[in-house]
Amino acid sequence: MKAACKMVKYYLSQYKFLCIAATNETEIAQAQALLDWLxxxxxxxxxxxxxxxxxxxxxxxxxxxxxxxQLAVLMQYGWVHELPAGTKIDGKKRRKAFRLSPKA
Structure with missing residues (x-):
C-alpha cells in the first residue's frame, strides 16, 4: 500500500507538471531542457x-x-532541492548549491 501511494503521488506530480506546461510552455520547456541536461x-x-x-x-x-x-520550477516539482549556503561542491563552499533529486 505504501509503494502504491508513492506511485500515485509521483504520477499526480507529473500530471500537475504537464497541466502547468500546457499553460506556460516556454518556461516549462526551458526547465525541462535544464532537467534533461542535469x-x-x-x-x-x-x-x-x-x-x-x-x-x-x-x-x-x-x-x-x-x-x-528554471530552478524554481524544478524545485516546485521536486526535481531539484536547494542545499544550505556554504555547502561544499567540487571542494569549494558555495552560496547557491542544489541537489538533483534521487527520483530523477
Whole structure:
C-alpha cells in the first residue's frame, strides 16, 4: 500500500507538471531542457553549483535570472532541492548549491 501511494503521488506530480506546461510552455520547456541536461551530466542525488550550469548548461540557462526561474520550477516539482549556503561542491563552499533529486 505504501509503494502504491508513492506511485500515485509521483504520477499526480507529473500530471500537475504537464497541466502547468500546457499553460506556460516556454518556461516549462526551458526547465525541462535544464532537467534533461542535469540528468545527462549528473547522477541522481548529486550536488551541483550554479556556476557549472551557467558555464556549460543549456543556452536558455546561461543567464542568472533565467536559471533562477528554471530552478524554481524544478524545485516546485521536486526535481531539484536547494542545499544550505556554504555547502561544499567540487571542494569549494558555495552560496547557491542544489541537489538533483534521487527520483530523477
Amino acid at each position: 540528468r545527462k551530466n549528473l547522477q541522481p542525488g548529486d550536488g551541483f553549483a550554479t556556476d557549472r550550469v551557467l558555464q556549460f548548461g543549456p543556452v536558455a540557462a546561461r543567464r542568472s535570472k533565467a536559471l533562477d526561474r
